[in-house]
Amino acid sequence: MSQPLSVHTLYKRLERVGQGAYGSVFKGLELATGNVVALKIIDLDTESDDVLDIQREVALLTRLRDGPNITKYYGCHLDGPRVWIVMDFASGGSVLDLMKASPDNALEEKYAAVITREVLVGLNYLHKSAVIHRDLKAANILITAAGKVMICDFGVSALLATTSSKRNTLVGTPFWMAPEVAQGIGSTSSYDTKADIWSTGIFIYEMITGGPPHMGISGERALQLIPRSKPPRLSEAQASKDLRDFLPFCLTESPLDRLTAEDLLKTKWIKSTIRTPVAILKDLMLRYDAWRKANKDDDESPLSWEADEARQ
Template structure:
């Protein structure tokens, strides 16, 4: 009885250090979360995936009834605030507004300083899950529809001086209305002129451009365009184009497909930091046509343009959008005419399978 009569325990007083004048000041309970809403206003429905830097849930906003994606920011080893990768993602996404870029709606918080969630627009599918579970592959018209949307999103990013640096099928989401959105900006970076050195350990191996594999420190939008070539080829072939098991194997697969690079086709190639560590096989031929014997001349031209060894000569998103490949039959289908699919990601406990294993390999950096 005595316990029941006790008033509810008051939260511990939060005190912050003054920047000027010294001393501390108390933070009233109603101001603890700042202007952020509480994550308690969202009902978690199920876990739908794991991004580069956080777990993602499907959730319902109890205030509006809207279904959203709730991404928990990883704080594994952080003692001094939010990880730099998450700060980059938040800063970039708050500035970006485009139909083909996933939308960051707001940042919400839990009871602890390390409980931070990003509230994103919800998409029913990711392309990796779709590719693993589809009964019949995408038609060429549907592939064109998907890639055109990716290119429009990328053109917007690159015009705003942002390199995504982790494009792959598992980071492409699709709504039930056929709208494709680029997601997971944990590795994205803004770049300026002149280009500053960045770590080459970015982009998942199967989608990693040759200049990254050979140790370049100057990264351009060309690394995203190489990944687009890999995604386009994967959608057309219904399987990953260059599924390397290591960096050496990845380079070898690229050389087998495109021929051995040299100074003539790639000025500066011989000066790349890691070139001396590899003995590249002598392979004088481009085998794209053998890999895709049924693809039109325009389609092969586009793939070759995306797979130029020299990043300076590689296709831009704008170049690709003008490609005659998208103007010939079969014409790209309209997004709203894309088929709808079962929501595989919403199964609470999906059985382990070869498909799941393949998707895991596809997703690892």
């Protein structure tokens, strides 16, 4: 992991742009080339109990570095008690950032469909590589300057022994958890890559409505409600028929009844975007830039449900 040269001779850390499952994410500059990169910096003194998780994240990023629509990983460096993980920088921010600049904190369906299509391409690769992301949500989907969509933050991802293996650990963010995950440790419940398919459905719901179901209540309460509640649906006023038909392919109680990422790419709603390039997402970035200039003081402020989640 370490290099003979100090990381400070290789990269310059600029402003903080986000927070991962472990550590903070900064905009950075590769000094030799002038290229802008993302620097995820983790303090092992404060995250000492999670060193193995951090090592697993680095190993996973290395394995997935050439995957489609996955944050590209360039290397890892030690800086005293800190680890610097160097990755692609997404100047467009996260989908959650783009939502903040949109009316009612929600995205228009034409944008949500393209983002979903690109996320499914990445998920299909992950799942065929026997990886469950386990924390799929708007905050963990990044957009590059060209409009490319990238799945990021593999801090809680699981590598399965085989593509048919299952997990039974309770990880992720409560509001996006599948029912079989929310039931938690100690039960007979187990889950596999279909848990990410549920989270994809919640992520779509989040983009269209401005937040996940059950927002405004505690994460602990959401964990209790998710396995007992009917799967969320969108109304006729909120979404097209194709999207309303699509959502139950993701949001259904039984994992066996959820489609795979590969099959979801073949659905009518997703196929309707086949001629729509990712460059359309530049519209959202222009809107976000204008919003940032008009709301400088609010740029780093969380959405209401984010603040509730942070207090858990």
